[in-house]
Amino acid sequence: MKIALSQQNYILGDFEYNTNKIIQDIQIAIAKDIDLIVFSELCLTGYPPTDFFYFHDYYVKLEKCFARLFPFSHQTGIFVGAPRRNPSKQGKDYFNSAFLLYHGKVQHITDKTLLPTYDIFDEYRYFEPNKNFKCIDFKGKKLAVTICEDIWDIEADNPIYGKTPLEELVKESPDYIINLSASPFSYSHSEARKKVVSQNCLTYKIPMVYVSSVGAQTELVFDGGSMVCNAAGEIVYELKYFEEDFGIVDMETISTIYQTQPVLEKVERKYEALVLGIRDYFQKLKMKRAVIGLSGGIDSALTLALAAEALGSENVLSVLMPSQHSSQHSIDDALQICENLHSPYQIIPIKENYEAIISSLQPMFEGKNEDVTEENIQARIRGILLMAISNKFGNLLLNTSNKSEVAVGYGTLYGDMCGALAVLGDVYKTEVYAMCEFINRKAQKEVGHDIIPQHTIAKPPSAELRPGQKDQDSLPPYEVLDAILYLYINKEKGLEEVVASGFERGLVEKVFNLVNRNEFKRFQTPPIIRVSSKAFGFGRRIPIVAKF
DSSP states (O other): OEEEEEEOOOOTTOHHHHHHHHHHHHHHHHHTTOSEEEOOTTTTTOSSOOGGGGOHHHHHHHHHHHHHHGGGOSSSEEEEEEEEEOSSSSSOSEEEEEEEEETTEEEEEEEOOOOOOSTTOOGGGTBOOOOOOOOEEETTEEEEEEEGGGGTTTTOSSOOOSOOHHHHHGGGOOSEEEEEOOOBOOTTHHHHHHHHHHHHHHHHTOOEEEEOOEEEETTEEEEBOOEEEOTTSOEEEEOOBSSOEEEEEEGGGOSSOOBOOOOOOHHHHHHHHHHHHHHHHHHHTTOOOEEEEOOSSHHHHHHHHHHHHHHOGGGEEEEEOOOTTOOHHHHHHHHHHHHHHTOOEEEOOOHHHHHHHHHHHHHHHTTOOOOHHHHHHHHHHHHHHHHHHHHHHOOEEEEOOOHHHHHHTOSOTTTTTOOSEESSTTSOHHHHHHHHHHHHHHHHHHTSSOSSOHHHHHSOOOOOSSTTOOGGGTSOOHHHHHHHHIIIIISOOOHHHHHHTTOOHHHHHHHHHHHHHTHHHHTTSOOBOOOSSSOSSTTSOOOSSOOO
């Protein structure tokens, strides 16, 4: 049996766009006389499911998609993912389903059994779990059809589900496992995904065709990497990562490896995910241009480099807003990266704006010492200017705060926390440095010079909101801070566990306190592109008012 794998980038709720893309690849499969083409989970609607599901018109439009697909299914079987109504009055109203279209109609429907409801997943909000297991007979082969999470409970140390779909389906001795998936990216997830696919094939001694989607849906990035694994647990065929792809596999010839993808280092995976996240955010909103507040510091420099790669350097406007505390070397560094990228910039000094506001507040502030209030005023002036430029010219503002800053509240609401999208909100400060070095190594090979000035990387980080200010006047060294934050946020370790791992108790208590008391700020940050297993946003639900 010849099977085509279609790895596509969908838009949530855009039925016409998604269906057109699906038809394009079906036509390729028909022209090549393919037996079966497999698309990803919820490909007709886009993944993840959203509250669009509650609208009646959503399903009216969805039904029209099937009507458009039926004429293409007479010689080639088509697996597409979509929700279907639950015919029973009991349980949730819908199933998350895989539809086999063949001979001009729906030949079989498989519903998803295991509905993830943890971290970023919330499928039980919408779907009823499957309770019936049956393989599909198709062109002389028996297919065990699964959907994403259905294969992820293999040999789990602490299984969260009561039933394993494949344990039921293998009772019918299927020839192949088909898995329609939508697997969100984190920097370590591709290895975990391949391991899960391999373990299933090796355990049940059955080959698997695994098809995932690619592209970004605001916070979530899908990195593709669709694959075929043989019965010996060997990944023999892989589609590309971070881009659309199409491939054909003859299932009779999968005893040996014949197409795999290079394994990217962690920093490169994050880089590719962030570029894709920015690009899709703009394209799916039908926007072209961005604006960035460029300070001469490393975070805004990295954000500019990523945005220039995603959107084209000519479409990213940098705005330098020096104050009376800004150093000349920061201005020079900012101008240098704009020159390196051939990217436009504007300079708007803020000293006069700041003095005007301080003058207005002077009667009320008289007798009060300067403190963080005056620093925040500078950040908020910059936020006003950037948002004014965004409004006037239609450039979306990209936020430049890194994960370390977001974690401990080292940012100003309605100032440097403004933006339509937080590019670095899931990238710790130490990872920012590593990614800048990676970009420069890449640029040296491609254009023969650095993109990010070495002085930007080497100088001590500073917000430059008061004379001689350095980040580490207020925070521990970033290599220490990030290590503690990683254990607390990503690994969800408690205070005693972090102290036991070798950190001084007083320091850990300080960091925990900073994280906990700044939850209110994180509720007001822009959406953050997720590149780790635990990002701020809807995957980490912590109350604002609490004590734990």
